[in-house]
Amino acid sequence: MTNKPTLATQAINAGDLPAKNGNPFREGPQFASTFHLAGEVDPAVYQYGRFNQPTWHNLETGLAQLEGGDTIIFPSGLSAAAAVLTSLVEPGQTILLPNDGYTPVRVYAEKFLQKFGVHIQTIATKDIDLFSFEGIDLALLETPSNPMLDTFDIALAAKKIHEHGGILAVDNTTLTFLGQQVLTLGADITMSADTKAVNGHSDVLFGHVSSQNNELVEKMREWRKFSGNIPGPMETWLVHRSLATLDVRLERMCSNAMTLAQLLLTHPKVSSVRYPGLASDPSHEVAKRQQSLYGFIISFELANAEAATTFLEACQLVHVATSFGGVHSMGERRARWGSDDIPEGIVRFSVGCERESDIVHDVLTALDTI
Ligand SMILES: Cc1ncc(COP(=O)(O)O)c(C=O)c1O
Numbered sequence: 001m002t003n004k005p006t007l008a009t010q011a012i013n014a015g016d017l018p019a020k021n022g023n024p025f026r027e028g029p030q031f032a033s034t035f036h037l038a039g040e041v042d043p044a045v046y047q048y049g050r051f052n053q054p055t056w057h058n059l060e061t062g063l064a065q066l067e068g069g070d071t072i073i074f075p076s077g078l079s080a081a082a083a084v085l086t087s088l089v090e091p092g093q094t095i096l097l098p099n100d101g102y103t104p105v106r107v108y109a110e111k112f113l114q115k116f117g118v119h120i121q122t123i124a125t126k127d128i129d130l131f132s133f134e135g136i137d138l139a140l141l142e143t144p145s146n147p148m149l150d151t152f153d154i155a156l157a158a159k160k161i162h163e164h165g166g167i168l169a170v171d172n173t174t175l176t177f178l179g180q181q182v183l184t185l186g187a188d189i190t191m192s193a194d195t196k197a198v199n200g201h202s203d204v205l206f207g208h209v210s211s212q213n214n215e216l217v218e219k220m221r222e223w224r225k226f227s228g229n230i231p232g233p234m235e236t237w238l239v240h241r242s243l244a245t246l247d248v249r250l251e252r253m254c255s256n257a258m259t260l261a262q263l264l265l266t267h268p269k270v271s272s273v274r275y276p277g278l279a280s281d282p283s284h285e286v287a288k289r290q291q292s293l294y295g296f297i298i299s300f301e302l303a304n305a306e307a308a309t310t311f312l313e314a315c316q317l318v319h320v321a322t323s324f325g326g327v328h329s330m331g332e333r334r335a336r337w338g339s340d341d342i343p344e345g346i347v348r349f350s351v352g353c354e355r356e357s358d359i360v361h362d363v364l365t366a367l368d369t370i
Pocket residue numbers: 076077078079081102142146171173174192193194195205206207323
């Protein structure tokens with residue numbers, strides 16, 4: 001009997017070519033806008049760089065193995081979300097989006113889909129478990145949500161939306177396929193901004209969607225081909241290279257996050273902490289059931305905007321930036337954008353791969369300056 005390696009281990013080789021003497025482990029990026037194509041069009045070969053190309057194929061094969069569904073890659077997380085929203089909905093149909101998720105996804109739907117007669121309904125992530133899904137044709141939801149880390153039960157939402165003939169897509173950016181297997185839980189589509197942890201080095205924008213439903217996959221692939229939302233080979237290759245270290249990065253980031261969340265919970269300068277790994281967190285029960293990691297994002301509240309800014313400026317190891325999931329710890333006062341309905345003093349903190357003692361010392365020292 002052979003023991004199938006874990007997904008974490010599979011990620012080290014996923015999408016690589018079979019071993020052959022004299023070959024490298026992985027092909028380099030293929031920079032080609034077009035391919036030799038004499039005679040009639042042969043569907044079995046590469047034809048033109050906007051349709052398909054070998055570097056895409058290698059990463060898509062690897063991600064398909066790890067997600068458990070056919071995969072299409074995109075040049076950003078938002079273009080992956082746009083593929084879901086644009087290619088699967090007809091005028092007159094209704095999309096459900098979170099009102100506490102990544103705001104630009106909602107802005108895209110409101111600016112570019114509503115005018116073609118698509119209806120948009122929104123919901124708070126914490127209310128999804130009690131929602132009926134009646135009248136919803138497509139839901140694109142996030143769990144844990146970003147930035148406040150609320151959760152919903154994916155299997156329950158899938159069951160309910162399917163009873164009404166709808167499609168469930170889940171944005172899995174905050175956990176990745178190693179932290180939550182969205183398709184196994186019953187969703188039709190998993191979507192990810194690989195700009196975050198999947199690439200993990202804050203040097204590439206990228207995204208993908210995966211699904212076991214061929215009809216949905218073909219519609220989204222067609223949208224990529226005809227809208228021209230295609231990733232470059234270099235970015236594709238860099239994301240592929242990052243897959244191999246995703247598990248070790250997540251292991252360090254999530255364990256650092258748990259340690260920090262516990263320390264922040266009892267810290268006198270911190271008024272509240274959201275981290276799904278804390279037993280007291282409202283997201284804990286669902287997270288324990290459906291996630292294999294609690295994640296690397298902590299959202300915590302300081303007294304006011306000034307306290308949050310003082311804290312962030314005092315940190316030596318933390319990059320103040322609007323992203324998450326990188327090897328470097330990153331933080332920002334999220335309300336500075338004015339797009340999320342959250343208190344002024346909330347810090348969204350993405351914990352990196354630093355040694356635990358170093359990042360703990362940095363955060364505690366910075367809190368003392370408030
Ligand atoms: C949950 C989530 N989904 C989608 C996106 C969009 O990804 P990108 O910035 O790569 O377009 C982001 C970006 O922050 C995000 O946080």
